[in-house]
Amino acid sequence: MAGIATCVPMPAISFLHHLGICDLKSPLHAAAFVAAFLTLSPPLAHALTDGSGDPAPVTSEDGKWADKDGNPTFKIEKDGTVDWYTYAGFTRYSAECLRCHGPDGLGSTYAPPLADSMKRLSYSDFYAVVASGKQAVSSSQELVMPAEGNNRNVMCYIDAIYTYLRARADDAIGRGRPDKHAPKPEPFSKAEDACME
Amino acid sequence: MAGFSMRLLAASIVVSSFLLLQGAAIAQPGSDELLKMEKDPANVVMPTITYDNQRYSSLNKITAENVGKLQVAWTFSTGVLRGHEGAPLVIGDVMYVHTPFPNTVFALDLNHDGAILWKYEPRQDPNVIPVMCCDTVNRGVAYADGKIFLHQADTTLVALDAKTGKVVWSIKTDDPGKGATGTAAPMIVKDKVYVGVSGGEFGVRGWLAAYSVKDGKQLWRAYSAGPDADLMVDPEKTMSLGKPIGANSSLKTWEGDQWKIGGGDTWGWYSYDPQLNLIYYGTGNPSTWNPKQRPGDNKWSMTIFARDADTGMAKWVYQMTPHDEWDYDGVNEMILADQQMNGQMRHLLVHFDRNGFAYTLDRVTGELLVAEKYDPAVNWATKVDMDKNSPTYGRPQVVAQYSTQHNGEDTDTKGVCPAALGTKDEQPAAFSPDTGLFYVPTNHVCMDYEPFRVSYTAGQPYVGATLSMYPAPGGNTMGNFVAWDARTGKIAWSNPEQFSVWSGALATKGGVVFYGTLEGYLKAVDAKTGKELYRFKTPSGIIGNVMTYEHAGKQYVAVLSGVGGWAGIGLAAGLTDAHAGLGAVGGYAALNNYTALGGSLTVFAIPGG
Numbered sequence: 001m002a003g004i005a006t007c008v009p010m011p012a013i014s015f016l017h018h019l020g021i022c023d024l025k026s027p028l029h030a031a032a033f034v035a036a037f038l039t040l041s042p043p044l045a046h047a048l049t050d051g052s053g054d055p056a057p058v059t060s061e062d063g064k065w066a067d068k069d070g071n072p073t074f075k076i077e078k079d080g081t082v083d084w085y086t087y088a089g090f091t092r093y094s095a096e097c098l099r100c101h102g103p104d105g106l107g108s109t110y111a112p113p114l115a116d117s118m119k120r121l122s123y124s125d126f127y128a129v130v131a132s133g134k135q136a137v138s139s140s141q142e143l144v145m146p147a148e149g150n151n152r153n154v155m156c157y158i159d160a161i162y163t164y165l166r167a168r169a170d171d172a173i174g175r176g177r178p179d180k181h182a183p184k185p186e187p188f189s190k191a192e193d194a195c196m197e
Numbered sequence: 198m199a200g201f202s203m204r205l206l207a208a209s210i211v212v213s214s215f216l217l218l219q220g221a222a223i224a225q226p227g228s229d230e231l232l233k234m235e236k237d238p239a240n241v242v243m244p245t246i247t248y249d250n251q252r253y254s255s256l257n258k259i260t261a262e263n264v265g266k267l268q269v270a271w272t273f274s275t276g277v278l279r280g281h282e283g284a285p286l287v288i289g290d291v292m293y294v295h296t297p298f299p300n301t302v303f304a305l306d307l308n309h310d311g312a313i314l315w316k317y318e319p320r321q322d323p324n325v326i327p328v329m330c331c332d333t334v335n336r337g338v339a340y341a342d343g344k345i346f347l348h349q350a351d352t353t354l355v356a357l358d359a360k361t362g363k364v365v366w367s368i369k370t371d372d373p374g375k376g377a378t379g380t381a382a383p384m385i386v387k388d389k390v391y392v393g394v395s396g397g398e399f400g401v402r403g404w405l406a407a408y409s410v411k412d413g414k415q416l417w418r419a420y421s422a423g424p425d426a427d428l429m430v431d432p433e434k435t436m437s438l439g440k441p442i443g444a445n446s447s448l449k450t451w452e453g454d455q456w457k458i459g460g461g462d463t464w465g466w467y468s469y470d471p472q473l474n475l476i477y478y479g480t481g482n483p484s485t486w487n488p489k490q491r492p493g494d495n496k497w498s499m500t501i502f503a504r505d506a507d508t509g510m511a512k513w514v515y516q517m518t519p520h521d522e523w524d525y526d527g528v529n530e531m532i533l534a535d536q537q538m539n540g541q542m543r544h545l546l547v548h549f550d551r552n553g554f555a556y557t558l559d560r561v562t563g564e565l566l567v568a569e570k571y572d573p574a575v576n577w578a579t580k581v582d583m584d585k586n587s588p589t590y591g592r593p594q595v596v597a598q599y600s601t602q603h604n605g606e607d608t609d610t611k612g613v614c615p616a617a618l619g620t621k622d623e624q625p626a627a628f629s630p631d632t633g634l635f636y637v638p639t640n641h642v643c644m645d646y647e648p649f650r651v652s653y654t655a656g657q658p659y660v661g662a663t664l665s666m667y668p669a670p671g672g673n674t675m676g677n678f679v680a681w682d683a684r685t686g687k688i689a690w691s692n693p694e695q696f697s698v699w700s701g702a703l704a705t706k707g708g709v710v711f712y713g714t715l716e717g718y719l720k721a722v723d724a725k726t727g728k729e730l731y732r733f734k735t736p737s738g739i740i741g742n743v744m745t746y747e748h749a750g751k752q753y754v755a756v757l758s759g760v761g762g763w764a765g766i767g768l769a770a771g772l773t774d775a776h777a778g779l780g781a782v783g784g785y786a787a788l789n790n791y792t793a794l795g796g797s798l799t800v801f802a803i804p805g806g
Contacts, residue, residue: 095660096658099658109761135323146324148657196650
């Protein structure tokens with residue numbers, strides 16, 4: 001984890017800065033500490049909580065919603081329209097993660113159901129595992145999560161993927177492709193172009 | 198070298214068990230050892246049973262009349278949880294069983310109910326696990342010259358002493374750091390062992406290579422895409438649909454250097470015609486799954502190759518799905534059969550493609566004779582153009598509504614049949630010369646497909662599309678077991694199955710056809726009518742291939758169970774149901790209500806028979 005627990009611009013992950021991922025609201029440097037203490041924290045007193053606490057959207061910037069603590073979150077309209085990030089998260093999850101983690105975050109025999117995992121994992125936990133990987137190889141199981149830290153198809157959309165899985169964990173959206181979604185924000189397209197170059 | 202072997206039983210048992218093998222092993226590489234051995238139906242000396250990939254056994258002690266009395270003779274746990282594809286070999290008194298990663302190989306003593314003679318378990322870097330696109334499967338080992346050949350997940354090709362399991366030689370064929378992996382079973386012809394590579398979801402450039410049986414030295418390597426020299430083609434002499442392919446046939450169909458990360462991987466089954474001295478195989482999808490990012494026909498992905506078994510030079514090629522837009526890999530087996538067509542005996546190659554068309558070709562020339570849908574649900578193309586004078590001769594007539602290229606990036610193209618799983622995947626079909634029919638395990642699944650921009654990083658997935666899959670409209674079953682007449686391109690009979698049939702079929706002279714199901718049933722059906730004659734539920738879902746052998750005068754049927762593979766991953770959580778409001782809920786309930794992981798071999802026989 002040490003290799004990614006800083007925000008110094010390394011060539012391999014420098015493209016992350018294009019989407020503002022390494023800003024102050026993304027406490028990458030604190031990921032290790034958060035992970036260590038997370039299980040000791042009592043559950044928050046909100047009606048709905050997940051690994052990052054209350055997912056209620058509080059602030060929005062260019063169609064990207066954040067909760068009161070600044071973690072990325074979803075915004076579902078009354079008619080079921082999902083925000084762009086949740087939708088983009090669905091498509092990118094399905095292309096990059098589904099093969100192992102199963103459709104709709106439901107897991108497979110290969111890897112755990114992330115729709116459940118996000119009930120426990122905070123945003124920074126999630127970010128750390130995605131970027132640096134995880135292994136649990138024994139005689140009875142071979143779970144290997146690759147480090148995606150230099151995979152632009154994942155890291156350029158990491159907040160979108162998190163937002164989607166958070167929505168699944170909180171049962172805010174069901175299985176399958178969201179029927180209606182907000183349009184792609186122009187800043188998203190620009191950041192995407194810069195990040196995917 | 199990563200690997201070890203051990204003897205678990207007393208040396209006396211080992212010696213007695215290998216008496217028969219000793220005789221067979223005298224033959225030298227370069228002889229027709231395997232051609233002789235494949236004619237003895239007591240043995241199964243290659244993963245395709247015979248070179249022609251017919252998966253037909255002339256054993257006839259188990260018949261349509263008595264198969265109902267079949268019982269389990271013995272079982273064997275492989276100790277590995279992942280998906281178990283392929284089938285064991287039997288040579289004399291020894292059975293060779295392979296497993297998914299870590300790619301253990303066991304030699305089992307048939308004189309002692311499968312006691313372990315030796316075990317080979319390579320040590321491989323577990324980082325290869327997540328670069329295997331669709332579970333850590335392996336489709337089996339091959340035999341020749343007293344050696345067992347295995348292409349491991351990490352692309353190590355290893356030759357083991359068949360008597361002891363000790364490593365004779367070991368070489369590396371590709372780089373798993375770039376996403377290249379080994380899943381296919383090798384094939385051996387004369388003094389050469391052929392292997393291919395997996396990695397179409399990682400932009401791995403596909404190849405088929407020949408190595409020396411004796412010492413593992415590479416003799417030639419033919420790529421699926423790139424310059425003519427790399428392809429091992431002769432622009433004037435290599436033919437496609439009756440015409441020379443011309444210079445730079447592949448380079449012309451890619452933009453820039455995209456062919457270098459363009460896939461066309463070679464992870465299916467290989468077949469061989471000793472009279473023509475040709476080997477046949479198919480190539481996989483072009484990378485990425487987003488067609489907009491790779492303009493052109495992307496040759497020679499999605500192609501049937503016929504190559505000289507000695508030199509490797511291509512004699513003919515036929516691209517089934519130019520510029521793939523749906524992940525319809527062309528790797529499924531090429532079944533070689535001689536049948537009467539229009540009063541004339543033809544040397545046929547029959548291929549059930551992922552794209553839903555069953556192709557009958559003349560395997561001498563590559564002439565296209567029949568191309569028909571073997572599942573009526575197939576809708577992405579209306580037909581294959583069979584008019585030799587047409588500029589689109591041999592090409593599928595794509596329906597714009599289902600074209601992900603036409604509909605474009607970030608657009609969800611709905612209702613495409615078949616799904617990316619194909620109407621059939623790697624699970625091989627069988628052919629019975631007695632009935633003249635092909636027995637085809639199939640998927641009956643459709644999809645929505647949304648392509649989008651993707652960036653290439655070596656060793657990272659290079660997919661670029663989101664899919665959702667569901668049963669074909671008008672029903673709630675996701676598979677069929679189909680009997681097919683390749684001369685006419687028509688279905689003779691079809692048995693619906695609740696889930697995709699992901700198990701290789703076996704036809705026998707006893708008039709019985711066998712296959713397994715994802716719930717775990719081994720089924721026996723009447724070869725003429727499809728009537729079910731027997732079923733037994735094995736410990737886990739079956740994605741392995743059924744095989745039969747004879748030992749001490751008795752016929753046995755064996756199959757690996759152990760659910761997994763792409764079917765296992767896709768189905769473990771249940772397919773999404775786009776039409777749930779239309780009823781039939783529960784027809785496609787989650788597979789994990791029926792079975793769980795775990796590799797085991799189940800061996801059947803008729804008591805006293």
